[in-house]
Amino acid sequence: MDGILSPFNPGAGAPPPALTGRDDIREEVRICIERVRSGRHSNCQLLVGLRGVGKTVLLERLLFDAEQRDVITVHLEAPEVKSLPGSIAPALRVALLRMSRTQTARDAAIRGLKALAGFVTGLKVRYGDIEVGLDYPPEPGLADSGDLELDLCALVVEAGRAAKSAGTALVMFIDELQGMPQEQLSSLLYALHRCNQYQLPVMFVGAGLPPVIKKIGDAKSYAERMFEIHDLGALSNDAARNAISIPAEEAGVVIAVEALDEIVAQTGAYPYFLQQWGKLAWRASRESPITAEDVRQVSGPAVDALDRNFYRLRFQRLTFLERRYLRTMAELGEGPHDAQVIAANYGRPHEELEPVREQLVANGMLHESLIGETAFSVPRFHEFLKRIMPTPMRVEAA
Missing domain, CATH: 1.10.8 (Helicase, Ruva Protein; domain 3)
Known part of the structure; x- marks a missing residue:
């Protein structure tokens, strides 16, 4: 045909022609956003899963759903090169300008834009990738300390106050969250936490690979109580x-x-x-x-x-030692596998191979299961490894 x-x-x-099997998550996020907009508490939402399970597609649909209900949205992809300040500053400017068109929120939105000017001024030297037009001069002492955690918090709080004045909610959607540097993630969580304490209508919906759960937990001690986690799989x-x-x-x-x-x-x-x-x-x-x-x-x-x-693109970015480590895992099956068992089959001490395993976790090829075992972050990657490298001995000779 x-x-x-x-x-x-x-x-x-790419959006599928029919998004099936995710209606319960869409409904949960809808309820949470509406609770936040009406002044009630709701946790942030986290979509977690392997490559290819539809995290990005679902995140985009959730953003579309929110915009259809006149929610103010900010959409970012956790940058591999660009910093969080460099990404969030122009996005929040657009959000604040939208809110400034609502008469009841105009003054609060202008104050938010002044906070944005202070944010950019204070962090421009440290984060040289901040490029954003400034609509108002900074207000001395407002989000201009040069400390990312303090200034991002002040900026997001002012944006939240503007959203409250406008009778709406500000919802941030961030994809590939596992790629965000730890300090920047910690600062974002602090800002969200303060908004929650102030009962401001600010919410966060993130998506990432399984390692993002541990990364969030390590960023702030209270983070585990901030999120509802949705595990996306087959x-x-x-x-x-x-x-x-x-x-x-x-x-x-x-x-x-x-x-x-x-x-x-x-x-x-x-x-x-x-x-x-x-x-x-x-x-x-x-x-x-x-x-x-x-x-x-x-x-x-x-x-x-x-x-x-x-x-193939993921495989080609791997070093020889990383390929060999993954091929050893593939011989053991889909997994997850104990790192000691992998090392024994590899033929080297576990301590010697730990840097290789840690690098594979860092670049998103592997993740740790709930019980600490090592698993592939790409579905059926063990089958691909066996196809491209039919025997472990061929890895040795590569």
Whole structure:
């Protein structure tokens, strides 16, 4: 069938044609935002999961849902290069300007813009990547100390007061949160905590890989009580089938029950994988309905596409020692695995390999499970490693 008409869209953060299996989270976030807007307490929200489970897609949908209810939103991606001050300053300026158009919030929003000017002035030397237009001169003593924690807190508090005056809420959405430097994350948590203590309508929705939970806990002792954590994984059987069948039916194409069974089995119900199989099965089919044989026909090409587009870029950034460590893990299975067992199979003392493991955790390839074992942060990465390096001995000779 014509690939141009296919509804399936595998891509980083690309919205699927049907967002299934996440309605309970959307409803929980909606309730929390409305509670905050009405002056009641709600915890911040954290979306946690492996690569390819749809964290970014869900975060974007939650942001869209909030904007449809006239909530003031700030959207950032935790920067690998740009600092939090450099990212949040222009975003808060836009938010404050929007609030200043509400008559009841004009004075509070102007004070927030003056705080922004002080924030930029005080931190410009330390964070040279802050580039933002200033609409008002700074007010001496307002968010201008040059201390990130104090100044960010003062700025966010003033933005929260403006939101309260406007009868709305300010909600910050930040993706890839595990990449935020610890000091900057700590400062953000402090600002959110103070807003909560002042009963201001400020809320935070973040998304990140599993290591972000420990990182948040290490940043502030009270952080564990600030968040509700949503663990995103593979979809349920019904949600996975609906993710394929609903958009196909809307496009006038039927997918046979056996074909849906085959897709769910081959993908493990991971959202990104579902889109890849749906895309190729659509193209392989001559006509509706798409059959199980069509799905089996594209199994090899779908795996090849994952290897090229989903796994390979991550693999190529690894050092020889990191590749060997991961290949040793892959031989043990999907995991998670005890670091001592990995080291024993690698053939080196655990202490000698710990820097390699720590670097893999730092760059998001691995994470620690709840019981301290080491797990892959990318779904089915152990299978890819076995395909690209068929035997552990080949790693030795690389």
